[in-house]
Amino acid sequence: MLAHDFLKKNDRDFVPASSRQVFFIKLIFFIFFRSAWYFLILIMAKICRCTGIFFTDILAKQVHVIGLLWFAKAIASAVLLPTQKPFSSGRSIRKSLQVRIAQLALFNTLVEIIWFYGITFCGPFRSILVFEQSPTVLLVALMFLVNGGGNAAKMRGVFYLCVGWIVLFFMDSDASNAPNHSEAYKHQNGLNHIFYHILGWFGISDHCGGVLLLMLAVIFRMVYDSNFRHLAVEIGGPKRLYAMICVLSSMLLTPFAVLSLVLSSSSIGSYFEFPLLLFMSTAFVMIVDFYAEHICFQHVADPVMAIARWSPITMFLASLLITWLWVDGSATGSHTISAGSLIAVACFCLASYVFTSQDSPRSMGGHFIGISEEGMPLYTHGEAFLHKTSRSLLHFFHETITEILANSDSRRIFWFLCANLAFCGVEFLYGFLTNSLGLISDGFHMLFDCSALVMGLVASVMARWTASRHFSYGYGRVEVLSGFINALFLIVIAMFIFLEALERLYDPPDVHTDKLLFVAVAGLLVNLFGMYAFHGGHGHSHGGGQDTHMVEDMAFTFK
Template structure:
C-alpha cells in the first residue's frame, strides 16, 4: 500500500502506542488483518466447489452491492469526465487480472501459502528490489533481503507437495478451461502445484506494485481512494451464501476501510501497513492452517517445514526491510 511513499523516508521510529487514539486505530488494523486472513481461508473452502472466475465475480458483485450505497461514488464528488472513466476502467481490468492470479494461487497452493506470498507488503518487496539494484543498502536492509530470499527458496525447494494423487481433470473437473490451462502450464515446467501457485502469486504481487502507484495518482484526481475503489470494484463486478458474504466483507471491504482509517489516524501509517499488516497475517495464517489442516487430518496444503521456515524468514524480512537505515554496508 503506497509502496513508493515508503522509499521517501528512512528515519522511521514508529511506535503503535505513541498515543491512546493511535494505539486504538492500530489495534483495529491488526484485528482487520486477522479477519482478512480468516476470509481468505473461507475463499479456499468456496473455491473447491465453484469455478474460480465465477467465485471472483460473485465476490465482486457482493462487494459492489455493499460499496455502492455506502460510498455513492457516482453521485458524490465532482463530475467525472469520459477520459477519467476510461482510466478507471483500465485500472479495473488490471485489478481483475491481479485478483484472478491471486484466486488461482489460492487454488494451487492453499490459503497459508497465498497469504505468505501475496500479502507481503509491496513496500517491503520494493525496498528489497532497490537494495539489489542500488547496491548501497544498510546492514538492516541486507539482512532483510537475505531473509526474503531464504523465505522464497524454502517455499520453492523445501515445501514439497505430496498430496496430489489424482489427475487434475478428475479432482478439479468443475473448474473452467483457464484452470486447466494453468495446470498444463505448471506441468510443462515440471513443478508441483504449490511451486506453480507461488510463481503465480509472486507475479500478482509484482503487478500490484504498479497498480498501487496508479491507484494513488488517479485517486487524487477523482476525489479520494474510497470513491476510486468503489468505482473500480463496481466496474470489475444457507452455508455458501454466509461464507461468501463473510469472505467478501473481510477480504474486500472491511480491510480497505481499516487501512484508510489507519492512514488518517496512526502516527506512521506506511510503517504500520508495511510491517505489522503482513506480520499479523503471516502469524494468523500459520495458526489457522495448523488448526484447520492438522486438526482435521487433511493432507492437501498441509503445513511443512519449508513453509514454517518461510513464515519466520518473511517476518524477519518485513521487520528488517522496514527498519531505520543504519550505517551503509561496505564490501
C-alpha cells in the same frame, strides 16, 4: 515540629504544573491511546482477512473461481455503491480519467483471478505467505538491489526474503500432501487445461506452479497499487476510486461468470452455508480490510511503515495459527504445515521487520584515515565509511564481469561456467523426471563445481585489489578462503545425498532410462568444452587437476 507545620512545609515545596503542561500531557496520552486503538483495529482486520481467505478456499472447491470472484465483487458493489455513491457525488471526472479507471478495473480483475486460482493450488496458508507480502517491503528490497547505498540491515532483509522464497519453492513438502488438483477442482476445467498445458512445458509440480502464479500476482499487485495511489489523488480519494473499481470489475466479470457457472459443474454442499461463507469472506477480504487500512492511514503515526510492517507479520502468524487449529493433516487434500513453510514464515516476518525499521543511529566509533596538516589524526565516524564505499550489487557484478571478460583465460572459464550452469539445470530436470539419483547427485556436484568457479573468478578479481592499511599484504588469501568455503558446501551436500541414497537403498524407486541418452551426450559436449576452456592454463596450480576432473565427469556421464 507539629504535624500541621510539616504539612504546610510540603505544601510550600509543591509547585503545581501549569495548565499548558497539563494540556500537553493529556494531549500526548490521548494521541497515544487513540493511535493504539486504531492500530488494534488494523490487527483485527488483518486477522479477519486471513479468515476470509480460508473461507475463499472452501468456496473455490464448490464453484468456478471466476464465478466466485463475480459473486464477491457483486456483494462488495452492493455495499459500497449506496455507501460511497462514487458516480453521483464528488467532482465530475473527465473522459481521460474514466478510461484510466476502466483500465485499472480490468487490471484489478486480472490480478484477483490469478490470486484466487493460485489459492486453489497452494491453499490459503501458502497463498497468504506469497500474495500478502507488503509491496513497500518488496520495493525497498528491489531498490536496494538496483541502487545500493543501504546498510547491513537491508542486506539481511534481502537475505531473509531470498531464503524464504527459495525454501517455499524448493523445500516445502506441500506437494506430497496436496490433493490431485484436477480432481479436487474439476469444475475449473478451462483454467486447468491451460495451466496444466503450461506446466507440461516446464515439467514442474502443481504446488510450484501455484507459487509461481502467486508471485506473478504479487508483481501485478505492486503495479496496481502504484497506479491506484496516483489515480486516487486525481479523482477525489481512495474510497471513491475503490467503489468504482468494484462496480466496474463486477460488470466486466458478468459475461465470463455466467458462462463459467453454466458450463462448469458446481458442487455446492449447502445452500445455507455457501451464501453465509460468501458474505463473510467478501466482508472480511474486500470491505473491512480496505476501510481499516484507510482509517489507519489517517490516524496512525507513520502509517506507511506501520502497515507495511505489521500487516504482513500479523497475517503470516495468524494464517499459521489458523492452519494449525483448522486444517486436519490426516484429511485427503489438506495443505498442512511443513518445516519449509515454518522457515518461510520466520524469514518473511524478519524481512518485513528489518525493511520497515528506522535507520539506527550511527555509532561513534571511527576509522583512522590519516593525519591533518596540523598533525591531528583524522577519522571517519560511524557508518560513514560503509556508506561511502557501498555500491549497488548490480554495479559490483557488472564491474566484476567486465574484469573477468577482459582476461582471455578467465573469459574462457566464464563461458564454461555458463554452459555448466545450463547443463546443471538440465540434469536436475531430467533427474527429477526419470527419478535418477545419479543425475540428481551429479547435478548437485556440478552445482557446487559452478559455485567453486564463481567464487574462484570473484576471488581472482579481488586478489588484484591494491593493498590497504587494514590488508597491507593485499587480498591474495581470498582465493584460499573461497576454496575453504566451497569445501564446506560440498560436505553439507554430501550428507544430504548420503541420506537420500540410504532411503532409496531400502525403498528403491523405478528409474526411467529412456531419456538419459540426451543427457549423456549433452554432458559429453559440456565437458569437452570445459577441457578446451582450461587448456593452456597449466601454468596455474589448478590447470591439470581441472582437466582430470573433466575426464572423470565424462566417465560418470556414460556410466
